[in-house]
Amino acid sequence: MKPVLQLQGVGKSYRRGDEQVLVLDDFDFTLDAGEFVVVTGPSGAGKSTLLHVAGGLDAPDRGTVSVTGQDVWSMSAGARAAFRRRNLGFVFQFFNLVPMLTAVENVSLPLVLDGVRARSADARARELLERIGLGDRAGHRPAELSGGQMQRVAVARALAARPSIILADEPTGNLDSHSSTEVLDLLRSLSDEDGAAVVMVTHDPAAARYGSRELRLVDGRASAVDEAAPAEEK
Numbered sequence: 723m724k725p726v727l728q729l730q731g732v733g734k735s736y737r738r739g740d741e742q743v744l745v746l747d748d749f750d751f752t753l754d755a756g757e758f759v760v761v762t763g764p765s766g767a768g769k770s771t772l773l774h775v776a777g778g779l780d781a782p783d784r785g786t787v788s789v790t791g792q793d794v795w796s797m798s799a800g801a802r803a804a805f806r807r808r809n810l811g812f813v814f815q816f817f818n819l820v821p822m823l824t825a826v827e828n829v830s831l832p833l834v835l836d837g838v839r840a841r842s843a844d845a846r847a848r849e850l851l852e853r854i855g856l857g858d859r860a861g862h863r864p865a866e867l868s869g870g871q872m873q874r875v876a877v878a879r880a881l882a883a884r885p886s887i888i889l890a891d892e893p894t895g896n897l898d899s900h901s902s903t904e905v906l907d908l909l910r911s912l913s914d915e916d917g918a919a920v921v922m923v924t925h926d927p928a929a930a931r932y933g934s935r936e937l938r939l940v941d942g943r944a945s946a947v948d949e950a951a952p953a954e955e956k
């Protein structure tokens with residue numbers, strides 16, 4: 723099967739004062755279609771950096787990042803932004819919904835930005851809201867929703883354009899355990915149904931069990947990577 727995401731020889735460091743902090747060093751990673759990979763590791767290990775580089779948000783110093791066979795970092799910035807909207811969905815710890823927009827407008831936003839006609843963008847967003855059990859909240863703004871509901875909306879938004887990959891950075895980091903379970907169940911079932919692979923960073927042992935494979939970032943600065951045994955079957 724062709725991988726949907728491939729990082730080869732990726733290097734990434736940040737400058738902190740006079741110091742160069744090496745975060746990813748000659749990093750290789752392959753994600754197959756439909757996989758659900760959980761990324762764990764201590765704070766500062768480079769988990770967020772990995773998602774940013776893989777997702778076309780932060781440029782690597784060296785190496786290549788291919789999404790569905792296309793070299794993300796050889797594109798122009800404009801082409802990369804469009805490519806990202808169509809092929810990648812993001813879920814963040816603090817939801818990152820647009821406060822002024824309703825739930826249905828937040829979910830349809832990536833489609834509208836991509837030039838999809840309003841009527842079909844709206845229909846896709848409403849279908850997703852039904853699937854996440856928030857069909858009756860379509861007209862609510864984020865401030866009128868609970869944390870768990872906001873994150874479910876963010877999951878729906880990430881899937882709106884039918885991306886091949888969802889990148890989620892501690893999506894349950896700000897939720898109670900009941901909401902966490904709801905969000906993770908949704909992330910897994912929606913990504914399964916829509917055929918999206920998932921890379922999810924988490925600190926939460928309960929969340930880690932959702933993965934079909936675990937990638938542990940250890941010794942972040944040296945970025946040794948250890949592909950741990952498959953996560954426990956759920």
Ligand SMILES: Nc1ncnc2c1ncn2[C@@H]1O[C@H](COP(=O)(O)OP(=O)(O)O)[C@@H](O)[C@H]1O
Pocket residue numbers: 736737738743745763764765766767768769770771772942
């Ligand atoms: N924009 C940045 N500028 C400088 N240093 C950064 C930046 N982003 C991350 N870092 C550093 O890179 C390392 C990895 O950070 P990060 O990827 O956020 O780790 P994690 O998500 O695993 O906690 C940390 O030492 C962090 O301080």
Ligand SMILES: [Mg+2]
Pocket residue numbers: 769770771891
């Ligand atoms: Mg992080």
